[in-house]
Amino acid sequence: MEHFLDVYRNRTSSSERLFRRAKVVMPGGVSHNIHYFPPYPFFLKEAKGSKIYDVDGNEYIDLWMGHYTHILGHHPQLVVEAIEKQLREGIHWGIVFEKQVAWAELIQELVPCAEMVRFCCSGTEATMYAVRLARAWTGKKTILKIAGGWHGANPDLSVGIKMPYEREESLGLLSELQDYTRTILFNDLSQTLQTIQKHRADLAGIILEPVVGEGGFSPATEEYLKMLREETERSHALLIFDEVISGFRLALGGAQERFGIIPDLTTLGKVMGGGFPVGALVGKREILEATSPERKGKKWERILIGGGTFSSHPFSAAAGLAILHHLKENKDQIYPCLERKGEELRRGLQEVFNQEGVNGMVTGIGSLFQIHFPFERKEGLHSPHLINEKTDIEKREVEFRIRMLNHGVHVMHGGGSLSMAHTDEDLKKMIRATREVAKEMARSS
Numbered sequence: 001m002e003h004f005l006d007v008y009r010n011r012t013s014s015s016e017r018l019f020r021r022a023k024v025v026m027p028g029g030v031s032h033n034i035h036y037f038p039p040y041p042f043f044l045k046e047a048k049g050s051k052i053y054d055v056d057g058n059e060y061i062d063l064w065m066g067h068y069t070h071i072l073g074h075h076p077q078l079v080v081e082a083i084e085k086q087l088r089e090g091i092h093w094g095i096v097f098e099k100q101v102a103w104a105e106l107i108q109e110l111v112p113c114a115e116m117v118r119f120c121c122s123g124t125e126a127t128m129y130a131v132r133l134a135r136a137w138t139g140k141k142t143i144l145k146i147a148g149g150w151h152g153a154n155p156d157l158s159v160g161i162k163m164p165y166e167r168e169e170s171l172g173l174l175s176e177l178q179d180y181t182r183t184i185l186f187n188d189l190s191q192t193l194q195t196i197q198k199h200r201a202d203l204a205g206i207i208l209e210p211v212v213g214e215g216g217f218s219p220a221t222e223e224y225l226k227m228l229r230e231e232t233e234r235s236h237a238l239l240i241f242d243e244v245i246s247g248f249r250l251a252l253g254g255a256q257e258r259f260g261i262i263p264d265l266t267t268l269g270k271v272m273g274g275g276f277p278v279g280a281l282v283g284k285r286e287i288l289e290a291t292s293p294e295r296k297g298k299k300w301e302r303i304l305i306g307g308g309t310f311s312s313h314p315f316s317a318a319a320g321l322a323i324l325h326h327l328k329e330n331k332d333q334i335y336p337c338l339e340r341k342g343e344e345l346r347r348g349l350q351e352v353f354n355q356e357g358v359n360g361m362v363t364g365i366g367s368l369f370q371i372h373f374p375f376e377r378k379e380g381l382h383s384p385h386l387i388n389e390k391t392d393i394e395k396r397e398v399e400f401r402i403r404m405l406n407h408g409v410h411v412m413h414g415g416g417s418l419s420m421a422h423t424d425e426d427l428k429k430m431i432r433a434t435r436e437v438a439k440e441m442a443r444s445s
Contacts, residue, residue, distance in 0.1 A: 004399065004440065005039060007406045014055040015042040034412075038398060042405065047074035049421040052410060061409050061426050063416025068245050068368070069270040071338075072323070073421020079274045082322035086314050094309065099317040106324050107272065107282060112253050113241075113262050114282035118291060118305055119312035123244035123269035124152025126279040127207065129305045130265050131156045134205030134238040136303040137287050142199045144192075144206045147183035148214050148384020151207060151242050151267075156181055161214075163388045186212055186383035187224050196231050205238035205265075206231075210255035211246045215384040216363035216370040217415075225261040232264070238287070244269040244279075248324065249338075249417070250366045252331045271327075274319025277310065334420060338367040341418045341427060345369065348431040356438035361391075364415065371414030372396060403440055407433035 009016065019040035022029035030036045042054045050073055052062040062074070070076075086099075104117040120126055131143050131154075143156065147165045151157040158169045160183035168175060182199060184192040186208070196203065206228055211219045232239040241263040247254040248271040256262055265283035272278055281288070289295065291305040310316075327334060346362045346369050353360035361372045363381055372381055372391040381387050396414040404411050409430050 004403045004406060008402045009039065011058055011406065012040075012042050012054065012056050016040055018043045018055065037401060049073040049075070050419060050423065050426050059408060060405065061422070061430055063418070063430075064410055064412040065417045065419055066275060067270060068249070068417040069273070069275055070421075071249055071271050071327070071334075071367075071417075071419055073419040076323075076421075078322050078326055079319045082274070082318040083315055086318035090314060092310065092313060097314065097317075099314065099321060100312045103312070103317045103321050103324075106321065106328070107268070107280065110253055110324065110328065111243075111247070111266060111268070111282055112256050113264065113266050113284065115285040116282065116288035118281045118288060119307060120279040120281065120305075121277050121308040121310050121313075122152065122279045123242075123267060124154050124279070125308065126244070126267035126269060126281045127151040127157055127240075127242060128154035129281050130207065130240050130242075130267050131205065133265065133281070133287065133291065133303060133305065134207075134240060137290055138204045138237055140202045140204040140237070141180045142202045143181045143204055144184050144195060144199065145181060146186045146208045146212060146215075146384065148388060149186070149207075149209060149212060149242075150214050151209075152244075157207070159183070163385070165385070185385055186215055187218070187221055188383070189224060189227055192224070193227065193231070196235065200235045203232075203235045203237040205240050207240040207242060209242045209244075209246065210259060210261075211250060211365055211368065212384055213245050214387070216372060216381055216387055217365055217368040218363055218382040219255075219259070219365050222259065225259055229261050229263075238264040240265045240267070242267050245368070248272055248327060249368070251335060252327055272320050272324060273316045274323035276313065276316040276319050278316045278320060279311075281305070335366075337420065338418060341422060342367045342369060345418065345427050345430065348427070349434050352431060352435045352438055356435060357442055358438045360438070362415070367418040369415040369417075371400065371411070373400070399441070400437065403437040404433060407436055409433045 019029050028036055035041055044052055045055050046053050050061055052060050107117050108114045135141055145157055145160060147160050150161055155173055155177055158173055159178050159181040161169050165183050184195050211217050229239055241256055243254045243266050247268045251258040264287060268280040269278055291303050346364055350362045359374055359377055361374055361381055363370055372387055373395045374391050400414055401411055
């Protein structure tokens with residue numbers, strides 16, 4: 001039987017040639033490490049709806065969806081029309097304009113905690129600013145984050161990403177930062193409470209994804225979120241939700257609407273930009289006002305929330321307005337549809353693994369899901385640290401991924417995100433492809 005890597009190489013020879021070229025001009029051939037996987041990534045040519053097409057002419061059902069961005073599918077017509085209109089009006093000004101205000105007003109309307117909005121260029125920038133603002137507002141230094149949680153590559157939060165969580169994540173980071181950024185275990189009330197109590201006097205804030213991307217898209221329990229809300233209030237610290245992925249996807253108002261816990265600050269990105277570079281920091285008025293250039297007194301400039309040359313770029317604002325208006329106007333159809341698709345796919349995939357004798361586990365919520373391969377059966381997987389400790393990450397990230405590509409499905413971390421463009425037939429094809437892959441894996445084990 002032909003090895004799965006040989007099948008992949010035979011299908012993607014043009015991508016292999018492009019990768020050799022890319023490595024000459026870009027370290028590792030990529031400009032985002034997550035885009036690399038061995039032996040080499042395939043190169044995309046075009047995308048439409050639920051499908052992507054590589055330079056060798058292979059078609060794939062896409063579950064990555066532009067880093068979980070494309071909730072309507074690739075290249076939706078309403079975004080295309082909004083950008084064509086904006087292109088005629090102008091490309092980039094570096095001056096305030098009306099769409100920027102309308103976009104912020106719409107976000108304010110839709111996101112429960114968004115009394116004020118500050119745009120930037122990426123989710124990474126938004127989390128960097130959130131932590132800075134929490135420290136400035138409270139006058140304290142310590143930030144708690146989830147062990148295994150990812151909030152972009154800003155230095156303050158590049159701590160506790162990979163096991164064993166206490167080591168430095170990268171050369172070039174100041175080791176002193178670890179003194180002020182500590183980890184807590186997702187959904188572990190006892191350990192988290194102990195850590196909060198230990199650092200209460202200097203606690204500036206707690207940041208987490210309410211649905212952790214590195215944790216299989218497992219949701220925080222109601223008890224855990226309520227405890228975090230109560231403890232941050234008791235400590236005069238800020239509760240920060242990173243909703244870069246979950247915002248406008250789990251519900252129109254994000255995870256905070258779905259779970260009914262309102263944070264002090266929220267970081268947003270992805271869906272809200274309609275496919276264009278975007279980030280935003282939103283939250284309580286009195287806290288965001290502290291970043292205003294109109295703030296009275298000589299110290300306002302010390303809370304530096306810059307935003308960047310391309311923050312609230314006209315294309316991002318135009319696409320964002322189009323996508324968010326559409327989601328608002330069609331929420332009663334879109335979100336139940338995404339929920340149904342997600343439930344059906346997760347159930348169907350789990351049945352495949354059970355029936356084919358492969359120890360695979362499917363996790364997720366709403367339109368988000370991941371697949372894992374536990375070392376032992378019946379392991380509960382509801383946090384990043386459990387997934388990293390108890391599952392075969394390499395099998396998921398390399399073997400399963402490439403086998404699925406060979407069967408015409410593009411997954412990320414074993415799964416991904418569904419969109420309104422994914423049809424019931426797409427779901428059936430994904431389940432059939434997973435069954436073929438499960439059979440291959442069972443034979444090779």
